[in-house]
Amino acid sequence: MEALSHTITPKLTPTPVKNDVLRRNGFTPAILRSNGCYSTRICRRSRVFAKIHRSKGLDFNDPDWNLKFQRDFEDRFDLPHITDIFKDATPIPSTFCLRMRTPVNEEFADGYPSDEKWHGYINNKDRVLLKVINYSSPNSAGAECIDPDCTWVEQWVHRAGPREEIYFRPEEVKAAIVTCGGLCPGLNDVIRHIVITLEIYGVKNIVGIPFGYRGFCSKDLSGMPLSRKVVQNIHLSGGSLLGVSRGGPGVSEIVDSMEERGINMLFVLGGNGTHAGANAIHNECRKRRMKVAVVGVPKTIDNDILLMDKTFGFDTAVEEAQRAINSAYIEAHSAYHGIGVVKLMGRSSGFIAMHAALASGQIDICLIPEVPFSLHGPHGVLRHLKYLIDTKGSAVICVAEGAGQNLIEKTNATDASGNIVLGDVGVHIQQETKKYFKKLGVPADVKYIDPTYMIRACRANASDGILCTVLGQNAVHGAFAGFSGITVGICNTHYAYFPIPEVISYPRAVDPNSRMWHRCLTSTGQPDFV
Numbered sequence: 206m207e208a209l210s211h212t213i214t215p216k217l218t219p220t221p222v223k224n225d226v227l228r229r230n231g232f233t234p235a236i237l238r239s240n241g242c243y244s245t246r247i248c249r250r251s252r253v254f255a256k257i258h259r260s261k262g263l264d265f266n267d268p269d270w271n272l273k274f275q276r277d278f279e280d281r282f283d284l285p286h287i288t289d290i291f292k293d294a295t296p297i298p299s300t301f302c303l304r305m306r307t308p309v310n311e312e313f314a315d316g317y318p319s320d321e322k323w324h325g326y327i328n329n330k331d332r333v334l335l336k337v338i339n340y341s342s343p344n345s346a347g348a349e350c351i352d353p354d355c356t357w358v359e360q361w362v363h364r365a366g367p368r369e370e371i372y373f374r375p376e377e378v379k380a381a382i383v384t385c386g387g388l389c390p391g392l393n394d395v396i397r398h399i400v401i402t403l404e405i406y407g408v409k410n411i412v413g414i415p416f417g418y419r420g421f422c423s424k425d426l427s428g429m430p431l432s433r434k435v436v437q438n439i440h441l442s443g444g445s446l447l448g449v450s451r452g453g454p455g456v457s458e459i460v461d462s463m464e465e466r467g468i469n470m471l472f473v474l475g476g477n478g479t480h481a482g483a484n485a486i487h488n489e490c491r492k493r494r495m496k497v498a499v500v501g502v503p504k505t506i507d508n509d510i511l512l513m514d515k516t517f518g519f520d521t522a523v524e525e526a527q528r529a530i531n532s533a534y535i536e537a538h539s540a541y542h543g544i545g546v547v548k549l550m551g552r553s554s555g556f557i558a559m560h561a562a563l564a565s566g567q568i569d570i571c572l573i574p575e576v577p578f579s580l581h582g583p584h585g586v587l588r589h590l591k592y593l594i595d596t597k598g599s600a601v602i603c604v605a606e607g608a609g610q611n612l613i614e615k616t617n618a619t620d621a622s623g624n625i626v627l628g629d630v631g632v633h634i635q636q637e638t639k640k641y642f643k644k645l646g647v648p649a650d651v652k653y654i655d656p657t658y659m660i661r662a663c664r665a666n667a668s669d670g671i672l673c674t675v676l677g678q679n680a681v682h683g684a685f686a687g688f689s690g691i692t693v694g695i696c697n698t699h700y701a702y703f704p705i706p707e708v709i710s711y712p713r714a715v716d717p718n719s720r721m722w723h724r725c726l727t728s729t730g731q732p733d734f735v
């Protein structure tokens with residue numbers, strides 16, 4: 206790989222590239238730091254593309270570099286399949302049928318009938334285009350470039366859906382579903398559709414693992430038998446029928462428990478951490494030569510999973526956040542010198558705050574983890590608040606929970622999953638605002654709203670409900686097709702399967718240089734706070 210890297214074309218050398226552009230191009234904060242790109246938030250493009258040369262083993266002077274890139278991409282996005290280990294596993298015709306009749310006739314006593322004429326199957330070679338914009342210059346807003354000239358290179362990922370041939374006999378399947386991490390609107394919708402689709406394939410043995418990965422190994426917790434009857438109405442309420450948890454047993458213990466219970470299909474609903482666990486479970490099953498399909502459905506209200514248009518629950522969260530913002534606005538607007546502070550979720554990414562601010566049109570200041578800010582000083586948030594009080598009489602701030610952590614004392618505490626416990630930036634802003642106005646001798650009525658758990662506990666809205674339905678169904682199709690160590694997502698409005706490591710290599714973040722963030726700034730009218 207290293208041998209392929211040569212010198213870069215001279216015309217690139219002097220141009221700086223912003224760090225957020227690099228992140229968008231797949232450079233993790235660690236890679237950026239190792240290239241000296243951390244403190245200045247700016248990099249020499251020469252250095253960056255040299256890094257691309259090395260990391261991708263590409264030489265852009267080679268006329269075939271893009272073919273090589275494409276081949277490498279195909280390899281990375283190739284889906285692990287049970288035939289990788291069980292070479293002689295033979296498929297059977299799918300038992301999934303889209304045209305059904307009521308199974309009253311004894312002809313159908315064994316389950317759902319199959320219609321010979323039309324099944325609506327996906328061809329295994331179907332692909333979805335991952336990137337749909339052909340950027341003509343690296344300077345074009347949002348440009349994601351592979352080479353210095355931003356050459357168009359097609360990047361295809363595998364289309365999700367039912368295949369004509371399946372690798373599991375439904376009567377031999379014991380399927381398990383587990384939901385991990387924090388709550389997220391839509392979990393019940395996904396569970397429901399996994400169960401319904403499994404039954405349509407003819408699976409009769411379905412179990413829910415209670416309280417996340419913990420439920421695999423805790424003696425006090427027994428599995429919950431699932432059927433269409435059990436899940437019929439669960440989408441009408443928020444939360445998870447199965448319960449969730451953080452932390453829990455190690456991978457080896459989980460796989461021991463799967464072996465003991467005879468589980469050969471595992472559906473894992475969770476975020477980055479859960480997916481890291483799912484991938485480790487998949488690898489452990491391979492190591493033990495177990496014929497198991499492990500399929501993930503990304504669950505993160507924070508929307509911080511790579512490569513997908515969005516994750517389920519995000520739309521609902523943004524919609525629900527409007528209520529909190531509207532209340533804060535009314536409180537602030539009705540008070541003399543009223544200031545509302547609303548904290549929204551987003552441990553490391555500000556998608557909910559940005560979208561909620563944009564949707565509401567009632568926010569004057571939006572603060573997210575990706576964009577540093579100071580509270581004090583001539584360009585600080587407090588000075589701007591004073592300006593807003595002077596000119597408008599009231600103001601509303603929307604802050605993502607992971608924003609401004611550098612301004613709060615660190616505790617170094619972590620939760621059971623190892624996630625850092627954040628300081629409460631909302632409380633901090635409220636206190637600092639009160640102190641600031643008191644010192645100025647200007648009255649200010651500061652109200653703080655933290656709707657976090659009210660938002661997370663909501664049932665999914667209509668658009669998330671549909672997304673959950675499609676994701677749940679596709680997870681089952683993926684497992685029956687024999688894939689394992691994969692996850693499913695929406696990509697340019699189509700549905701695709703991804704190898705798990707590709708979507709969790711780092712959390713997806715708002716690009717401060719993106720048009721969406723600039724739209725948000727246009728809406729709030731806020732200045733830079735640094």
Ligand SMILES: Nc1ncnc2c1ncn2[C@@H]1O[C@H](COP(=O)(O)OP(=O)(O)O)[C@@H](O)[C@H]1O
Nearest residue numbers: 385386418451452475476477478479481482622
């Ligand atoms: N790197 C990892 N490898 C294996 N399991 C993990 C890993 N990170 C987290 N987990 C497990 O995944 C579950 C959920 O993780 P958590 O970070 O709380 O939520 P999320 O999946 O939403 O990111 C926990 O039970 C945790 O123990």
Ligand SMILES: O=P(O)(O)OC[C@H]1O[C@](O)(COP(=O)(O)O)[C@@H](O)[C@@H]1O
Nearest residue numbers: 386387388476505506507550551552
């Ligand atoms: O209070 P909890 O359960 O630890 O959850 C808080 C976390 O949940 C989230 O909403 C989502 O986190 P996960 O995706 O890890 O579940 C984060 O934004 C937030 O930090």
Ligand SMILES: [Mg+2]
Nearest residue numbers: 386476477478
């Ligand atoms: Mg997480």
